[in-house]
Amino acid sequence: MSVLERLSFNQMTADPWSLEQVVRGCSRAGISTIGVWRHKLGGDTVRASAIIRDAGLRVSSLCRGGWFSAPTAVERRERIADNRLAIEEAAILGAPVLVMVCGPANGQTLNDARATVMDGLMEVLPDAEKAGVTLGVEPLHPMYAAERSVVVTLKQANDMVERLASKAAGVVVDAFHVWWDPDVMREIERARGKIVGFHVSDWPVPLPGILMGRALMGDGVIELRRLREAVDAAGYDGPIEVEIFNDAIWQSADDGLLELIRRRMVECV
Amino acid sequence: MSVLERLSFNQMTADPWSLEQVVRGCSRAGISTIGVWRHKLGGDTVRASAIIRDAGLRVSSLCRGGWFSAPTAVERRERIADNRLAIEEAAILGAPVLVMVCGPANGQTLNDARATVMDGLMEVLPDAEKAGVTLGVEPLHPMYAAERSVVVTLKQANDMVERLASKAAGVVVDAFHVWWDPDVMREIERARGKIVGFHVSDWPVPLPGILMGRALMGDGVIELRRLREAVDAAGYDGPIEVEIFNDAIWQSADDGLLELIRRRMVECV
Numbered sequence: 417m418s419v420l421e422r423l424s425f426n427q428m429t430a431d432p433w434s435l436e437q438v439v440r441g442c443s444r445a446g447i448s449t450i451g452v453w454r455h456k457l458g459g460d461t462v463r464a465s466a467i468i469r470d471a472g473l474r475v476s477s478l479c480r481g482g483w484f485s486a487p488t489a490v491e492r493r494e495r496i497a498d499n500r501l502a503i504e505e506a507a508i509l510g511a512p513v514l515v516m517v518c519g520p521a522n523g524q525t526l527n528d529a530r531a532t533v534m535d536g537l538m539e540v541l542p543d544a545e546k547a548g549v550t551l552g553v554e555p556l557h558p559m560y561a562a563e564r565s566v567v568v569t570l571k572q573a574n575d576m577v578e579r580l581a582s583k584a585a586g587v588v589v590d591a592f593h594v595w596w597d598p599d600v601m602r603e604i605e606r607a608r609g610k611i612v613g614f615h616v617s618d619w620p621v622p623l624p625g626i627l628m629g630r631a632l633m634g635d636g637v638i639e640l641r642r643l644r645e646a647v648d649a650a651g652y653d654g655p656i657e658v659e660i661f662n663d664a665i666w667q668s669a670d671d672g673l674l675e676l677i678r679r680r681m682v683e684c685v
Numbered sequence: 686m687s688v689l690e691r692l693s694f695n696q697m698t699a700d701p702w703s704l705e706q707v708v709r710g711c712s713r714a715g716i717s718t719i720g721v722w723r724h725k726l727g728g729d730t731v732r733a734s735a736i737i738r739d740a741g742l743r744v745s746s747l748c749r750g751g752w753f754s755a756p757t758a759v760e761r762r763e764r765i766a767d768n769r770l771a772i773e774e775a776a777i778l779g780a781p782v783l784v785m786v787c788g789p790a791n792g793q794t795l796n797d798a799r800a801t802v803m804d805g806l807m808e809v810l811p812d813a814e815k816a817g818v819t820l821g822v823e824p825l826h827p828m829y830a831a832e833r834s835v836v837v838t839l840k841q842a843n844d845m846v847e848r849l850a851s852k853a854a855g856v857v858v859d860a861f862h863v864w865w866d867p868d869v870m871r872e873i874e875r876a877r878g879k880i881v882g883f884h885v886s887d888w889p890v891p892l893p894g895i896l897m898g899r900a901l902m903g904d905g906v907i908e909l910r911r912l913r914e915a916v917d918a919a920g921y922d923g924p925i926e927v928e929i930f931n932d933a934i935w936q937s938a939d940d941g942l943l944e945l946i947r948r949r950m951v952e953c954v
Contacts, residue, residue, distance in 0.1 A: 525908060530867070559828040561865035562890045562906045572867045596830035598799070598841045621831045623895060637831045639794060 419644070419656060423681050424476040426451035426615070426659035430669035435464055439471045445674035448472070451657045452509060453479045454502060461505045468509065476655035477513040477552065477588075477613055478506040484536030485519035485529040485566065492532065495519075499540045507547040513612045514544070515552045515588055518567040520560075529566045537580060544584040552612045553577055554588035557596075559626055570594050570603035577610050586612030589647055590659070592619060592630055595638040604646045611652040616640055616685050617660040630660045632676065634684040644685050656685060688913070688925060692950050693745040695720035695884070695928035699938035704733055708740045714943035718743045720926045721778060723771060730774045737778065745924035746782040746821065746857075746882055747775040753805030754788035754798040754835065761801065764788075768809045776816040782881045783813070784821045784857055787836040789829075798835045806849060813853040821881045822846055823857035826865075828895055839863050839872035846879050855881030858916055859928070861888060861899055864907040873915045880921040885909055885954050886929040899929045901945065903953040913954050925954060 425447050427438045435456055442450055450468065452475050457464045468475060481502040486492045506514045516537070521529040537551060544551050553573045556565035567573055573587045587607050592615070594600050604611070618636030623629040633640055644656070658677050665673065694716050696707045704725055711719055719737065721744050726733045737744060750771040755761045775783045785806070790798040806820060813820050822842045825834035836842055842856045856876050861884070863869050873880070887905030892898040902909055913925070927946050934942065 521906060525911075526865075526867075557828065558826065558865040559892070559895075562888055562892065568865050569867060596795075596827040596837050598795075598838060619831055623828070623831065626828075626892060626895065637790060642794075 417653065419681050419685050420678060422654070422656045423447055423678065424449035424451050424655035424657040425674065425677070426479070426657045427456055428453055428479070429658055429660045429665065429677075430673065431666045432669060435467060439467055439473055441671060441674055442473060443471045444671060445678065447674060447678070449474045449476045449655050451475070451477050451479060451659065452511065454505060457505065461508045465509045475509045475511040476657055477515050478502065478509055478511040479515045480517045481514045481540075481551065482516040482533075482565075483519040485522050485524060485532045487522045492536070496536060496539055499536065500543050503540065503543050503547050503549050506549040511549065513550050513552040513586070513588070515554050515613065517554060517556065518565045520563050521566055526561075526566055533566060534576060534579065537576065537585070541580060541582055541584060545582060550584050550586050550612050552586050552588035554590055554613075555593055557593045569597060569599070570607065571599055574603055574606050574610070586610045588613035588615065589643070590615035591638050591640055591643050592617045595619065595643065600643070601646055604643075604650050608650045611647055611650060613654065613657060614644065614647045614652060615657045615659045616644070617658065628661050628663050630662050632660060632662075632665065633658070633680040640685045656681070686922065688950050688954050689947060691923070691925045692716055692947065693718035693720050693924035693926040694943065694946070695748070695926045696725055697722055697748070698927055698929045698934065698946075699942065700935045701938060704736060708736055708742060710940060710943055711742060712740045713940060714947065716943060716947070717741070718745045718924050720744070720746050720748060720928065721780065722748045723774060726774065730777045734778045744778045744780040745926055746784050747771065747778055747780040748784045749786045750783045750809075750820065751785040751802075751834075752788040754791050754793060754801045756791045761805070765805060765808055768805065769812050772809065772812050772816050772818050775818040780818065782819050782821040782855070782857070784823050784882065786823060786825065787834050789832050790835055795835055802835060803845060803848065806845065806854070810849060810851055810853060814851060819853050819855050819881050820849075821855050821857035823859055823882070824862055826862040838866060838868070839876065840868055843872055843875050843879070855879045857882035857884065858912070859884035860907050860909055860912050861886045864888065864912065869912070870915055873912075873919050877919045880916055880919055882923065882926060883913065883916045883921060884926045884928045885913070886927065897930050897932050899931050901929060901931075901934065902927070902949040909954045925950070
């Protein structure tokens with residue numbers, strides 16, 4: 417499949433759009449696959465799934481499970497229960513992958529938080545296996561270590577997935593999160609057979625902000641083609657999700673955005 | 686020596702202060718060592734050195750050399766020349782270490798920029814050896830990869846220093862830059878005998894900004910004591926530099942700041 421055929425539109429790239437708008441826009445633009453976020457399901461996963469399927473679209477992944485490292489034991493139990501719910505939602509949506517953003521330290525030491533994350537993954541893994549959903553452990557950029565994820569390198573994610581040793585555990589490679597890593601090529605190769613998602617956006621210079629600073633592919637410094645070719649060479653041939661958090665894109669999102677994304681996929685990815 | 690006796694005040698912690706103010710403030714506060722920045726030397730290193738020595742203070746390091754990865758060949762020659770000048774300045778100041786911030790990709794690929802950095806270090810290393818100044822390769826946080834340094838992990842810095850294989854090459858461990866790294870403890874141990882600086886500040890949550898977001902020790906989530914003990918266990922017993930880039934601290938810097946820093950060193954580092 418060509419890069420364009422592999423394009424999946426992650427709905428957070430156009431946050432102001434409802435699920436219906438995303439589905440209509442992607443249908444019109446000839447984009448057959450979308451990445452879905454849980455808080456956009458409107459509390460009715462069956463209905464959301466019907467909206468997507470009725471338009472002939474597929475779901476590449478559901479974002480997001482994880483956040484295991486809650487500050488108290490009670491909250492950690494709640495997080496486990498919520499991950500089980502997320503796995504069910506992914507199954508209903510036909511999403512092969514639940515993207516796992518593992519959670520920050522939240523008052524624990526980094527080592528303890530990392531152990532909590534591993535325990536959490538172990539605990540929900542049997543549910544994922546039963547549901548036919550793969551947990552996609554996504555390392556986040558180290559600048560999110562304090563607030564979002566103690567899993568910050570692909571090496572770390574690979575180590576975890578090796579320990580999980582299950583068909584229902586893999587890694588998600590997001591270019592924005594891993595591009596800086598001197599070991600990224602080695603770890604992509606090491607992830608062979610375990611890559612279950614590839615996300616693209618770009619890193620503009622200067623970066624306007626930590627959370628909302630991502631750019632459209634081609635508007636930054638990430639060697640996207642090199643990363644895509646490495647991921648392909650490691651045997652990944654699945655969807656390539658475009659996931660851009662950027663206020664300006666959100667405010668101006670229209671059909672032109674989808675056309676621009678298609679063009680940049682061909683030019684830059 | 687106690688942590689307090691090892692305290693070195695990096696002058697960028699109080700950017701509005703002149704060198705004279707830093708020297709007077711540190712003398713009054715009983716801080717015997719300072720970290721100096723080149724752009725604060727006022728174009729007269731000999732005079733700056735006299736100001737510092739006359740007050741009975743020592744210089745722990747000079748910031749900064751590096752920035753090898755300029756976009757053009759001509760500019761790269763200029764950077765080499767500028768690094769030679771920095772080495773001379775360090776020698777005049779009696780600074781045992783020149784902190785190396787190696788530079789961003791600047792239009793090169795990451796691999797090429799990293800090779801350019803290594804070439805630059807190799808080229809100026811004999812000058813450092815002659816001058817009795819150690820080049821302290823400082824890995825920067827990966828969020829600076831695009832704008833400041835393609836050297837982003839302690840593993841990478843250790844690999845480089847191994848290749849340089851000289852008494853005039855070591856690593857600088859800055860807690861703000863390395864705390865998130867799952868391999869940091871292993872790499873600190875691996876750096877045994879090669880650690881030539883340890884810098885402290887803190888990572889507040891949320892981080893208010895990429896460049897100016899550092900906090901006073903104790904006002905963030907970095908496990909400073911654990912890192913300091915690891916660095917000590919790896920044989921480092923030199924100065925501990927307090928280097929905080931923070932607008933609010935800059936605006937309110939007075940003698941009270943130095944007292945607060947002394948207190949936080951004892952409590953948190």
